[in-house]
């Protein structure tokens with residue numbers, strides 16, 4: 001530790017530690033791009049599979065490359081029976097992120113290539129991880145609810161297969177596409193805490209499973225994943241549309257935070273929340289607007305009118321909970337779903353940093369004593 005310098009970047013805010021070609025964010029203007037392509041275009045024209053491959057390889061794939069990657073994902077969906085049994089035997093009532101952390105770590109024990117850190121090995125492991133995260137999370141969800149674990153199907157898309165493994169029913173094309181878009185929107189988001197954690201672990205030349213297990217631990221905390229769960233709690237508390245205005249107005253008058261609005265980076269609409277709102281509205285209009293959705297619309301209007309001028313707008317978590325809930329996903333699983341999408345960004349970021357690796361080792365200003373001496377234990381007060 002150093003004793004010089006007072007410019008501490010608390011929370012590493014504004015600290016640049018590497019270069020990346022994956023994701024660009026302009027919070028003031030509400031812009032998010034992957035490989036220079038706006039998130040709106042990824043959501044409209046692409047799929048989670050394609051964005052995952054583009055992030056891993058740093059470029060848009062050809063049709064042939066995408067077909068091969070998609071086939072690899074489908075072929076790698078199944079998880080070993082030994083892990084299925086571990087998931088069945090996990091204590092009931094645990095946090096699903098605890099279960100995911102243990103399952104992914106265990107998955108590493110069963111992968112003979114786990115300890116290899118060449119670029120080729122990291123890429124091959126990333127494909128298996130992206131494919132198997134989905135199976136592991138669905139299996140945890142069902143096992144925790146005392147239901148039979150459902151094996152993956154190779155004839156469904158990545159998003160469609162997850163919903164199938166979760167519910168046992170094949171989703172409609174609209175449901176599968178809506179979930180796919182939610183995965184696209186969450187696949188990467190620059191140097192957030194979990195991505196940084198994955199990179200920090202990778203910078204020690206540790207293996208991919210350790211990187212992902214570290215990242216899951218970082219995402220588990222309520223300051224990172226978990227805000228969309230809080231939005232659902234708020235909606236449950238409000239209950240019905242007629243109570244929304246009074247509830248939000250009272251909170252704002254009392255200077256309390258409204259969940260799902262505001263963002264450290266975005267001081268305008270979070271572009272992901274716009275995309276999600278539009279698709280959620282499409283499905284809601286087709287299948288009838290859920291009460292949750294109507295309450296959110298009412299809250300958004302009040303927020304924009306009252307505190308939009310402070311740069312506080314709905315963030316991605318504002319609508320994602322309702323979308324997930326309408327798809328049959330319970331709120332305890334919102335953070336694992338975040339991981340299900342972000343695994344692509346984690347793997348891609350670890351691989352990108354590894355190309356020009358330097359051990360991450362920041363410093364702190366030492367503010368402790370310098371003139372102390374060891375005191376024998378019996379002489380201490």
Ligand code: ACO
Nearest residue numbers: 224227256257258259260261262263264310312315316317
């Ligand atoms: N509800 C009401 N007012 C808010 C909110 C909110 N959610 N967020 C900020 N404000 C107000 C503040 O009270 C402050 O008002 P003031 O100037 O009158 O004192 C002003 O807006 C600026 O707020 P800051 O706290 O400086 O904004 P900051 O960038 O630090 O906060 C944060 C960002 C932590 C995300 C905050 O907006 C928040 O707690 N939001 C709710 C939780 C949430 O949705 N988190 C998910 C973020 S997205 C993600 O992680 C994927």
